[in-house]
Amino acid sequence: MRFDTVIIGGGLAGLTTGISLREAGCSTAIVSTGQNALHFFSGCFESLQEPPQRMLDLFAGAGVPLHFEEGVRLMPLGTFRPAALALEDIDLLPEPRFADKVLVVGIAGFQDFFPGFLCDGLEKAGMKCRSVQLELPELEKLRVSPSEMRSVQVARTLDRIWGKVLRETKRLLMDEDAVVLPQVFGLQDASVPDFIRRGLPVRVVFAGTLPPSVPGIRTQMLLKRRYEELGGTFLAGDEVVSAQVFGDEVLSVATRNLGSHCLEAGSFLLASGAYFSKGLKASPLDITEPVFGLDVEHAADRGAWYDPDFNADQPYLRFGVRTDASLRALRAGRPLANLYAAGSVLGATRPEFGTGAGLAVRSAFAAVDEILRRCAPQDDK
Amino acid sequence: MNTEEFDVIIIGGGITGAGTQRDCAMRGLRTLLIERSDIATGATGRNHGLLHSGARYAVNDPESAAECIRENKILRQIAAQCIEPTDGLFITLPEDDLGYQKTFVEACRRAGIGAEIIDPGLARQLEPSVNPDLTGAVRVPDGSVDPFRLCTANMLDAKLHGGQVRLQTEVTGFIREGDTIRGVHTRNVRTGREEDFYAPVTVNACGIWGQRIARLAGVEIGMFPSKGALLIFAHRINNMVINRCRKPANADILVPGDTVCVIGTTSTRIPFEECDRVAVTPDEVDLLISEGAKLSPALSSTRILRAYAGVRPLVSADDDPSGRNISRGIVCLDHDGRDGLKGFITITGGKLMTYRLMAEMATDAVCRKLGVDKRCATATTPLPALVEETAGKGALICECENVTAGKVDQAIDRLEVSTLTDLRRRTRVGMGTCQGGLCACRAADHLAQANGCVERERADLADFMQERWKGNFPIGWGDMLREAEYTQWVYKHVLGL
Numbered sequence: 001m002r003f004d005t006v007i008i009g010g011g012l013a014g015l016t017t018g019i020s021l022r023e024a025g026c027s028t029a030i031v032s033t034g035q036n037a038l039h040f041f042s043g044c045f046e047s048l049q050e051p052p053q054r055m056l057d058l059f060a061g062a063g064v065p066l067h068f069e070e071g072v073r074l075m076p077l078g079t080f081r082p083a084a085l086a087l088e089d090i091d092l093l094p095e096p097r098f099a100d101k102v103l104v105v106g107i108a109g110f111q112d113f114f115p116g117f118l119c120d121g122l123e124k125a126g127m128k129c130r131s132v133q134l135e136l137p138e139l140e141k142l143r144v145s146p147s148e149m150r151s152v153q154v155a156r157t158l159d160r161i162w163g164k165v166l167r168e169t170k171r172l173l174m175d176e177d178a179v180v181l182p183q184v185f186g187l188q189d190a191s192v193p194d195f196i197r198r199g200l201p202v203r204v205v206f207a208g209t210l211p212p213s214v215p216g217i218r219t220q221m222l223l224k225r226r227y228e229e230l231g232g233t234f235l236a237g238d239e240v241v242s243a244q245v246f247g248d249e250v251l252s253v254a255t256r257n258l259g260s261h262c263l264e265a266g267s268f269l270l271a272s273g274a275y276f277s278k279g280l281k282a283s284p285l286d287i288t289e290p291v292f293g294l295d296v297e298h299a300a301d302r303g304a305w306y307d308p309d310f311n312a313d314q315p316y317l318r319f320g321v322r323t324d325a326s327l328r329a330l331r332a333g334r335p336l337a338n339l340y341a342a343g344s345v346l347g348a349t350r351p352e353f354g355t356g357a358g359l360a361v362r363s364a365f366a367a368v369d370e371i372l373r374r375c376a377p378q379d380d381k
Numbered sequence: 382m383n384t385e386e387f388d389v390i391i392i393g394g395g396i397t398g399a400g401t402q403r404d405c406a407m408r409g410l411r412t413l414l415i416e417r418s419d420i421a422t423g424a425t426g427r428n429h430g431l432l433h434s435g436a437r438y439a440v441n442d443p444e445s446a447a448e449c450i451r452e453n454k455i456l457r458q459i460a461a462q463c464i465e466p467t468d469g470l471f472i473t474l475p476e477d478d479l480g481y482q483k484t485f486v487e488a489c490r491r492a493g494i495g496a497e498i499i500d501p502g503l504a505r506q507l508e509p510s511v512n513p514d515l516t517g518a519v520r521v522p523d524g525s526v527d528p529f530r531l532c533t534a535n536m537l538d539a540k541l542h543g544g545q546v547r548l549q550t551e552v553t554g555f556i557r558e559g560d561t562i563r564g565v566h567t568r569n570v571r572t573g574r575e576e577d578f579y580a581p582v583t584v585n586a587c588g589i590w591g592q593r594i595a596r597l598a599g600v601e602i603g604m605f606p607s608k609g610a611l612l613i614f615a616h617r618i619n620n621m622v623i624n625r626c627r628k629p630a631n632a633d634i635l636v637p638g639d640t641v642c643v644i645g646t647t648s649t650r651i652p653f654e655e656c657d658r659v660a661v662t663p664d665e666v667d668l669l670i671s672e673g674a675k676l677s678p679a680l681s682s683t684r685i686l687r688a689y690a691g692v693r694p695l696v697s698a699d700d701d702p703s704g705r706n707i708s709r710g711i712v713c714l715d716h717d718g719r720d721g722l723k724g725f726i727t728i729t730g731g732k733l734m735t736y737r738l739m740a741e742m743a744t745d746a747v748c749r750k751l752g753v754d755k756r757c758a759t760a761t762t763p764l765p766a767l768v769e770e771t772a773g774k775g776a777l778i779c780e781c782e783n784v785t786a787g788k789v790d791q792a793i794d795r796l797e798v799s800t801l802t803d804l805r806r807r808t809r810v811g812m813g814t815c816q817g818g819l820c821a822c823r824a825a826d827h828l829a830q831a832n833g834c835v836e837r838e839r840a841d842l843a844d845f846m847q848e849r850w851k852g853n854f855p856i857g858w859g860d861m862l863r864e865a866e867y868t869q870w871v872y873k874h875v876l877g878l
Contacts, residue, residue: 037870040867040870040871040875042874042875046874075875075876075877076875076876076877077822077839077842077876077877077878078835078877079877079878080877081877109776111776111777111778111786111823111826112823114822114826116826116829116830116835117825117826117829117835117838117839119835120829120835120836120839143775143776149776208875208876210819210822210823210871210875210876211871211875213875274866275862275863275865275866276863276864276866276867276870278863281859282857282858282859282862283858283859284666284667284670284858302663302857302858303663305854305857306854306857308850308851308854309847310843310846310847310849310850311843311847311873314865314869316857316862316866317866317869356874
């Protein structure tokens with residue numbers, strides 16, 4: 001199988017690249033192991049001060065509306081953090097005190113939302129607070145198995161009965177002028193949070209839960225749907241296991257499911273994530289990139305990988321694959337001519353792209369430009 | 382105000398203190414246990430969790446070996462809920478002298494330890510994870526013991542017999558009249574509240590910190606802090622304890638326990654100032670893995686959960702710099718005869734295994750001083766079991782260790798929990814593969830509700846994550862680092878701690 005570009009990784013960086021290249025008419029394949037950082041997405045693009053127009057267009061095209069407004073967001077443990085660009089479910093507040101009296105609505109039996117912490121934080125910010133628990137018999141069968149009462153399972157049920165939650169919340173409202181609800185709405189449909197906002201007579205703020213992140217999973221599904229609607233190939237549940245390299249050219253990669261049917265391409269993008277996603281692999285002696293054996297910038301001494309202070313910036317999170325000015329990955333000090341890297345596999349080696357979701361999107365767009373510059377798209381019909 | 386409220390004050394909330402309080406309370410004494418932090422925070426919670434058969438000491442320290450096997454048999458009867466009778470193997474590897482096996486087995490028999498030489502093929506069958514290159518094997522009645530559960534059960538039984546406990550309470554000085562200790566000055570480390578307690582006898586059961594307490598009372602004990610580092614693995618790869626059949630050395634015991642296994646230990650003399658902040662070095666980690674893999678090759682590819690270290694409370698006897706040849710024997714000092722100080726007893730040395738015997742010796746000494754003539758019954762009276770009440774609270778807080786909301790709330794209600802770390806020691810919350818990544822904030826929510834103070838809980842949650850990280854970063858690679866990256870992300874960027 002031959003494509004213009006093969007993308008390793010189906011997270012934010014991989015999907016951004018895939019959609020952009022499809023829109024430019026390139027043939028593409030994405031190889032995705034399944035889970036990626038979008039499943040733990042806070043909903044906020046932390047390191048992006050100013051959203052590039054092409055990013056807003058891309059997300060809008062996928063049905064993922066973003067909004068931009070400098071302010072703060074309410075964190076699940078009741079603290080506030082600066083925020084500017086976020087998914088529409090994440091409220092960007094001009095200041096922490098967004099109301100006089102707030103009703104925090106939890107769901108009975110759902111342990112991954114923290115009304116106690118939220119009320120404390122809101123009260124510290126000068127608001128009066130009351131918290132209630134919704135008893136939803138529809139969730140009873142989830143409760144039978146205690147481990148099923150997680151955000152995504154709750155969201156799946158609430159996708160059917162969110163109207164009822166709306167009515168119940170309205171009934172419980174006394175003199176409050178704002179409601180805080182958990183981010184467990186609209187797993188399949190991005191418009192549900194907005195329906196809830198418009199259905200309540202007071203301000204609605206959604207606060208996060210423990211992962212998995214419902215807005216993050218929805219974003220991943222919508223971006224993937226958009227990519228596939230554009231005709232991109234998405235190999236889900238597969239994993240690149242090895243690469244064939246000749247001189248400084250990557251010829252093909254082999255995946256676990258395709259066996260001897262290698263994926264050939266003119267260019268390759270490595271968007272395989274950091275440690276959690278196995279884009280980087282740490283052993284007691286070394287930190288490596290497992291597919292191509294690329295150069296990984298890291299401290300040689302294991303003792304220097306960590307800061308004993310949990311709260312400090314951890315050195316190991318800065319380590320990443322080395323690249324040249326055009327984001328081509330280096331192996332034994334020399335760039336591979338047609339292998340680009342984007343997203344958190346870069347660690348903090350390219351600080352100009354930022355961190356987290358911002359790094360994923362910005363480095364992906366930069367890689368797209370390099371890939372398009374290198375080879376004009378061929379007609380894939 | 383508190384004059385003569387108690388017959389005996391016990392300082393130290395490890396297994397020795399808890400056991401001594403239970404024994405004293407069972408003999409009808411009015412007891413108070415004072416602990417500066419939480420139960421089982423010292424060596425009690427920082428060892429292999431090995432129910433020694435005594436075989437390890439049979440050749441070099443027959444006295445300790447005999448103590449071990451006697452206590453081994455007793456604990457199986459009185460603390461069955463804390464023990465897994467797994468049996469153990471002492472294996473000989475090609476590089477070891479097979480001749481030692483004979484010396485070893487004879488010494489075991491002299492100490493009363495059932496030691497049976499078995500065919501290496503049978504050993505491989507009994508324990509498939511054992512190094513297949515073994516040239517000899519001896520089967521002994523080793524087992525594993527959960528020290529947290531054991532300590533909790535002792536504390537609970539002491540309470541049932543009227544005992545009182547003050548955790549988070551530091552002894553700041555002794556109330557002394559002439560040559561007699563009458564009581565203690567204390568200070569609550571959380572609230573700063575100072576309080577005096579009086580009793581005709583005080584027992585120093587502070588492990589390695591006993592030297593400091595003795596000094597506070599004006600007497601000297603020469604103690605010998607010996608650090609032992611251990612690694613805990615995320616899977617239970619062995620069903621039997623695996624030991625090396627040779628003179629005791631580093632990293633030659635692999636103990637299974639619940640769903641995990643533990644390799645240890647090392648033995649390094651450390652200065653006293655380091656006892657409160659022992660850390661495991663990269664060299665120790667590497668040594669534990671490479672030596673451990675000789676017992677069971679699968680260790681080298683098994684995920685490690687944590688690195689930790691404890692400090693053995695050895696009483697120095699000679700100039701051996703490693704501390705290995707010092708007796709693990711029990712030291713019970715009546716400071717009246719020794720130093721002319723009345724009303725003060727030190728119980729130290731010993732092992733987790735012999736805590737009950739240590740408690741008996743200390744309690745006998747207390748009773749002698751008080752003129753109480755009552756016999757010890759702890760060898761025949763089973764410890765109480767803590768029955769989990771989960772009615773309507775089956776939701777899981779901690780998936781890794783299967784801890785329900787009911788169990789968490791019960792511990793908060795009944796077992797003196799003020800922090801997440803306290804809760805962990807009593808319920809195992811945060812001790813599994815996620816190392817608190819998922820369960821810590823859920824448990825924090827329950828604690829905040831129980832204590833009515835979210836602000837304090839926020840700080841407690843931060844402390845708990847720091848404490849988890851302390852045991853994780855020394856083994857930060859592979860899946861552990863993946864988990865750590867996830868936890869960093871969740872706590873810093875998603876939850877906003």
